[in-house]
Amino acid sequence: MNLVTNNNNHWRIFLTICLVSLITLTGCQTTSDSAVTGGSNSEEIESPMADVTQNQSTDIDNNIMNLPKLEGKAIVEMKVKGQSITIELDGNNAPITAGNFLDLVDKGVYDGLVFHRVVTEPQPFVAQGGDPQGKDPNFPVSRLGTGGYIDPNTNSQRYIPLEIRPQYDESAEDATPPEIIYSQTTDVTPQLRHEYGVIAMARSQMPDSASSQFYFTLADLPFLDGSYAVFGRVTNGMDVVEGIAQGDRIDSVQVISGIENLKR
Known part of the structure; x- marks a missing residue:
């Protein structure tokens, strides 16, 4: 799934086209925000996206003011196989995306979830997780x-908009x-x-379809720039991230600092 190859431009262009065309999940039929093919042996090329139902509302503008927002920075600690990954969330440049993630961390949503998609061959690509269905050990891996x-509060899936701030001299x-x-x-x-070493939100072909699934690069x-929302970076523990295997579970994620910057 990596776009870095030895055949330079032609091979890279081919793989890029494949990535874009397979932005939706090729697993099963409903919802969310990850680009997985279902099984761990899938050989299709995909990007960090997910399947969504066709009747999902894309009228995010009416709901954007009700979404959590991070005003400033926050630090969270994720533990995988007992080892720590420290992540700095950037609410200055991705307030809704970072705020959504921090809100879910604070709610304990990510505790026990599976990294359902890890792509390291033929080149390192992403480690992706965050599907709440993975908390059930009997839920089909596919x-x-x-x-x-x-x-x-709504008994419906929370979606957040694609959020990209253009470059500037911060x-x-x-x-x-x-x-x-947006x-x-x-x-x-x-x-x-x-x-x-950044963290970003996975989504489907619909720009406003991210929910809880995320990926480490x-x-x-x-x-992927301009198509997916980066909202933070790993500041410590990239060796742990690189050691994540498909099927590994998140032990826990907790807020270390910055929860006062979360506006809900």
Whole structure:
């Protein structure tokens, strides 16, 4: 699933086209935000996306004000196989995406969930998890990657919009961040790019279909920029991330700092 190959441009273009065309989940029929093919031996090329029902509303604008937002930064600690991964969430540049993730962390949604898709061959690509259906050990492995967070207040799945802030000089004292682009892919260079060791949201072909599934990047993946929302980065424990195998479970995720910056 990696786009870095020895045949340079032609092979890369071919794989990129395959990735884009298989942005939806090829597992089962419903919901969510991951790009899995179902089984661990699948040889199809896919991107970090998921299947969604066709009747899903895309009218995110009416709900955007009700979504959690992170105003500033926050730190969370994820434990996998007893080892720690420290993640800095960037609410300055991805307030809704980071806020959604922090809210789900605070609710304990990710505890016990499975990394249902880990792609390391032929090149490192992503380690993807966050499907709440994976908490049930009897849930079919072939269907993991089709689920998202069900909000108990609405009894329906929470979706968040695709969120991309164009690049700017964040270090400049008089820097004015450009407006965030919502609900559409873009060719502009984003402020938060798909560099090695970032965390981003998986989604389906529909831009506003991310819910709870996320992925860690195992390499620089610039071809995903502008199509998926990066919302933070691993600051410690990338060796743990690189050791994640498909089927490994998240022991726990807890907020270390910044919960006061979460607005719900």
